[in-house]
Amino acid sequence: xxxxxxxxxxxxxxxxxxxxxxxxxxxxxxxxxxxxxxxxxxxxxxxxxxxxxxxxxxxxxxxxxxxxxxxxxxxxxxxxxxxxxxxxxxxxxxxxxxxxxxxxxxxxxxxxxxxxxxxxxxxxxxxxxxxxxxxxxxxxxxxxxxxxxxxxxxxxxxxxxxxxxxxxxxxxxxxxxxxxxxxxxxxxxxxxxxxxxxxxxxxxxxxxxxxxxxxxxxxxxxxxxxxxxxxxxxxxxxxxxxxxxxxxxxxxxxxxxxx
Numbered sequence: 184x185x186x187x188x189x190x191x192x193x194x195x196x197x198x199x200x201x202x203x204x205x206x207x208x209x210x211x212x213x214x215x216x217x218x219x220x221x222x223x224x225x226x227x228x229x230x231x232x233x234x235x236x237x238x239x240x241x242x243x244x245x246x247x248x249x250x251x252x253x254x255x256x257x258x259x260x261x262x263x264x265x266x267x268x269x270x271x272x273x274x275x276x277x278x279x280x281x282x283x284x285x286x287x288x289x290x291x292x293x294x295x296x297x298x299x300x301x302x303x304x305x306x307x308x309x310x311x312x313x314x315x316x317x318x319x320x321x322x323x324x325x326x327x328x329x330x331x332x333x334x335x336x337x338x339x340x341x342x343x344x345x346x347x348x349x350x351x352x353x354x355x356x357x358x359x360x361x362x363x364x365x366x367x368x369x370x371x372x373x374x375x376x377x378x379x380x381x382x383x384x385x386x387x388x389x390x391x392x393x394x395x396x397x398x399x400x401x402x403x404x405x406x407x408x409x410x411x412x413x414x415x416x417x418x419x420x421x422x423x424x425x426x427x428x429x430x431x432x433x434x435x436x437x438x439x440x441x442x
Contacts, residue, residue, distance in 0.1 A: 184240045190303055190312055192236050193289045197307040200228040206283045213281055216253050221277045226250055230273035237269050244268055249391045263418045268294045272391040276367025288369025292394025299417050302395030304369045313373055313399055321402035330404040330428045331378030341379050347386040355439035372396030375426055376403045382427040382436045389420055400426050406433040410440050
């Protein structure tokens with residue numbers, strides 16, 4: 184499937200099983216995988232459709248879906264050892280989706296030989312498509328994306344943000360206080376590129392959450408790596424991540440986190 188075909192698939196699946204449930208979920212259509220970790224019928228149905236289409240197009244590839252992993256954790260081992268793989272996050276920002284916030288997304292990432300080569304983010308309620316391809320750039324609704332950087336045109340610089348709610352209000356020595364992200368990686372990364380955050384700190388790096396956004400940031404001219412200063416690892420269930428508009432900002436946040 185070419186890049187446009189994958190995006191069309193995501194749009195079609197969202198229109199079929201996600202959008203009809205937005206602000207219309209019934210109680211029995213929402214459950215918890217773990218305390219506070221919500222999943223809906225839209226998550227399950229969209230992942231099945233996306234996984235089937237990708238598997239039909241690429242029968243030798245491993246498809247790592249968030250909900251499939253929840254049912255079968257050994258799927259991660261197959262993904263880690265795969266020459267070719269995809270990640271699927273059928274409704275990123277499920278809690279937002281359940282509570283009626285438009286800040287949710289469908290995300291797919293593609294991995295070849297351990298390297299992220301393509302990524303897609305579709306925000307159905309914002310009609311916003313973000314696509315990145317290794318070495319070919321990042322795009323928003325067909326227009327080339329570049330990292331905006333903070334504090335443009337004399338505006339005060341935006342805050343540093345964290346996805347870990349327990350870290351909200353934490354002081355980064357010499358930098359400032361962490362504020363909450365948009366609670367959806369498929370929204371967080373585009374907002375970073377738009378200049379709405381100086382940097383974003385995550386405490387976990389599950390592949391389905393971060394493959395598309397990591398490539399989007401890199402192809403826009405930004406930087407992403409571990410919160411200890413190492414490279415971004417697209418395989419495994421890694422530790423924390425820091426994403427920033429440039430290497431200098433990334434290094435400053437890593438140093439502040441270690442202080």
